[in-house]
Amino acid sequence: MDLYREVILDHYKNPRNFGHLEKPDSVTEEGNVTCGDRIVMEIQVNKKNEINNIRFSGEGCAISQASASMITETVLGKNTEDVLKLSSKDVLELIGTQLTPSRMKCAMLPLEVLHKTILALKR
Amino acid sequence: MLNEQKIRKDFEILNQPINGKPLVYLDSTATSLKPAAVLAKLNDYYTKYTANIFRGIYKISEEATAEYENSRKKVAAFIGCTNPEEIVFTRNASESLNLIAYSWGLSALSAGDHVVVSIMEHHSNFVPWQQLGKDRGWVMDIWRTNAEGELDLANLDKLITRKTKLLTITAVSNVLGTINPIEKIVQKVKSLNSHCIVVVDAAQAVPHMSVDVSQWGADFVVFSSHKMLGPTGTGVLWGRYDLLDQMRPYNYGGEMIAEVYEDRTVFKAPPHKFEAGTPHIAGVIGLGAAVDYLSGLGMDAVRAHEKDIVEYTLEKLHEINGITVYGPKNTDNKGGVVAFTLRYAHAHDVAQILDEDNVCIRSGNHCAMPLHVYMGVAATARASFYVYTSKADIDLFIQGLHKVQSVFT
Numbered sequence: 001m002d003l004y005r006e007v008i009l010d011h012y013k014n015p016r017n018f019g020h021l022e023k024p025d026s027v028t029e030e031g032n033v034t035c036g037d038r039i040v041m042e043i044q045v046n047k048k049n050e051i052n053n054i055r056f057s058g059e060g061c062a063i064s065q066a067s068a069s070m071i072t073e074t075v076l077g078k079n080t081e082d083v084l085k086l087s088s089k090d091v092l093e094l095i096g097t098q099l100t101p102s103r104m105k106c107a108m109l110p111l112e113v114l115h116k117t118i119l120a121l122k123r
Numbered sequence: 124m125l126n127e128q129k130i131r132k133d134f135e136i137l138n139q140p141i142n143g144k145p146l147v148y149l150d151s152t153a154t155s156l157k158p159a160a161v162l163a164k165l166n167d168y169y170t171k172y173t174a175n176i177f178r179g180i181y182k183i184s185e186e187a188t189a190e191y192e193n194s195r196k197k198v199a200a201f202i203g204c205t206n207p208e209e210i211v212f213t214r215n216a217s218e219s220l221n222l223i224a225y226s227w228g229l230s231a232l233s234a235g236d237h238v239v240v241s242i243m244e245h246h247s248n249f250v251p252w253q254q255l256g257k258d259r260g261w262v263m264d265i266w267r268t269n270a271e272g273e274l275d276l277a278n279l280d281k282l283i284t285r286k287t288k289l290l291t292i293t294a295v296s297n298v299l300g301t302i303n304p305i306e307k308i309v310q311k312v313k314s315l316n317s318h319c320i321v322v323v324d325a326a327q328a329v330p331h332m333s334v335d336v337s338q339w340g341a342d343f344v345v346f347s348s349h350k351m352l353g354p355t356g357t358g359v360l361w362g363r364y365d366l367l368d369q370m371r372p373y374n375y376g377g378e379m380i381a382e383v384y385e386d387r388t389v390f391k392a393p394p395h396k397f398e399a400g401t402p403h404i405a406g407v408i409g410l411g412a413a414v415d416y417l418s419g420l421g422m423d424a425v426r427a428h429e430k431d432i433v434e435y436t437l438e439k440l441h442e443i444n445g446i447t448v449y450g451p452k453n454t455d456n457k458g459g460v461v462a463f464t465l466r467y468a469h470a471h472d473v474a475q476i477l478d479e480d481n482v483c484i485r486s487g488n489h490c491a492m493p494l495h496v497y498m499g500v501a502a503t504a505r506a507s508f509y510v511y512t513s514k515a516d517i518d519l520f521i522q523g524l525h526k527v528q529s530v531f532t
Contacts, residue, residue: 036470063472
C-alpha cells in the first residue's frame with residue numbers, strides 16, 4: 001500500500017488550495033484527454049514575483065490530484081523563478097515514493113500546468 | 124466444459140508467483156498468455172529447421188515452407204474458409220486493416236463515397252478510414268450504440284445509401300463486450316446496397332468463439348495471433364479471392380513477385396502477392412500451433428467457459444458499491460470483457476491497487492477513445508477473460524475491488 005500512503009490519500013480526499021481565485025493574474029487548464037486527468041492552476045503574484053495566492057481545481061486519479069494539492073502548498077510564497085526550476089525530482093520527493101513511468105505522467109501534470117501558468121504571466 | 128485447472132498447467136507464467144503471490148491475469152483482450160505447445164513449436168523453428176521459406180531446395184528450407192503453408196491451411200479451416208489462398212499473413216489485425224484501406228480502399232473509393240464505421244471500433248478500425256478519408260474526400264458516417272452498448276440494425280436503413288461503399292464493424296467490442304450479429308448485419312447491408320463491402324474486425328471474436336466466414340458473408344475479416352494464444356507479430360487477413368485478386372499489392376519486394384525485369388514486374392497471385400519480404404516465419408508456425416490448441420479445446424467450449432465466467436463476474440460486481448458496468452448485461456451477447464468505473468476511484472488508481480495483489484486489469488480508453496467520449500467517460504477499468512481464467516481469479520479481483528473501496532471511502 002506504499003503508493004497510497006496516508007499522506008497521498010489525505011491530499012486526495014482533502015485537497016489543499018482547491019477552488020478558484022476571484023482575480024487571478026494567470027489561469028491555465030490542461031489535461032490528459034486519454035485518461036481524464038485534468039488540472040486548472042490559478043495564481044496571484046505580488047510585486048516581488050512571489051506567488052501570494054494559488055488555487056487548483058480539476059479531476060482525475062489520486063496521484064494527479066494529490067500531487068496538485070502538495071505542489072500548491074509547496075509553492076505558496078515562493079518566487080516564480082524558483083518554481084520554474086522545480087522538476088520531476090522535486091515532485092517525486094513530495095509524493096514520497098517510487099512511481100512507475102505511467103504514474104509519473106499523472107504526478108507531473110500539475111507541475112507542468114503550473115509552469116505554463118507562470119510562463120503565461122510574462123506575456 | 125473446459126477443465127481450466129488442467130489448462131492452467133499449460134501456462135508456465137501462471138505457475139510462477141510474483142512477490143510470493145500468483146499472477147491473476149485479467150487482460151487477455153490486450154494480449155493472451157501462451158501455452159507450452161505454442162512456445163515449443165515456435166522454438167522448434169529456431170532450433171531444428173531455421174531456414175527461409177520458398178528459397179531453398181535443401182531439407183530444412185522445405186520443412187520451414189511446409190510448416191508455414193500448413194499454418195495457412197490450419198487458419199483457413201479454423202475460420203470456415205475453404206480456400207487457403209484467401210488467408211494473408213500480416214503483422215497483426217491493425218496491419219490487416221491498413222492493407223484493406225490502402226490496397227482496396229484507395230482504388231475502390233472516390234471522393235464523396237460514404238464509409239460507415241461504428242462508434243465502438245478500436246482505433247485500428249477507425250483511424251485508417253478517417254485519415255485516408257480526409258485525404259480522399261470520403262464521408263465517414265458513424266453508427267452509434269444505444270445505452271446498453273448495442274447497435275440497432277434499423278439504423279442501417281438510414282446509414283446505407285447508394286453512395287455507401289464500405290461498412291466496417293467489430294464482431295466483438297473490446298470494451299463493451301458486445302457481440303454484434305455479423306451475419307444479420309451483412310445480410311441487411313447487402314440487401315440495402317449489394318455493392319457495399321463489409322469488413323469485420325474479428326480480433327476479439329476468433330480467439331473466443333466459433334467463427335465461420337462463409338456463414339458471415341462478409342468480404343474481409345481480420346484478426347491477430349497474439350490475442351489467440353499465438354505469438355506477437357503475426358496477424359491474419361481473410362479476403363474474398365476475387366477481391367484480393369483485383370487489389371494492388373500493399374508492399375512490394377521479394378517473395379510477392381513471380382518475375383522481375385528491368386522495366387516491369389509480374390506479381391504472384393494472392394495470398395503471396397501481399398506477403399513481401401521474409402515474414403515472421405516462427406510467428407506463423409506458432410499461430411498454427413495455437414489453432415491446434417484451440418481446436419483441441421473446441422471453440423464452443425471456450426465460449427461457454429467465458430460466458431460462465433462473465434456471468435459469475437457480473438453477479439459479484441453487483442456487490443460492489445458505486446460501480447457502473449458498461450455494455451450489455453445479457454451474457455448471450457456479451458463476450459468475456461467487462462468495463463467499469465467506480466464513483467470514488469479513478470481507473471488508474473483501481474488498476475494500481477489491484478496490481479498490489481498481482482491482479483492485472485487495464486485502465487484508460489482501451490484504444491476506443493471515440494466510444495469513451497460518446498459514453499461521456501474519460502477512462503474505464505477493464506477486466507477480460509480467456510481459457511485459463513478461473514472463478515478463483517474473479518474472487519481475487521472482487522477482493523481487490525473491496526480493497527479499493529476501503530482505501531478510497
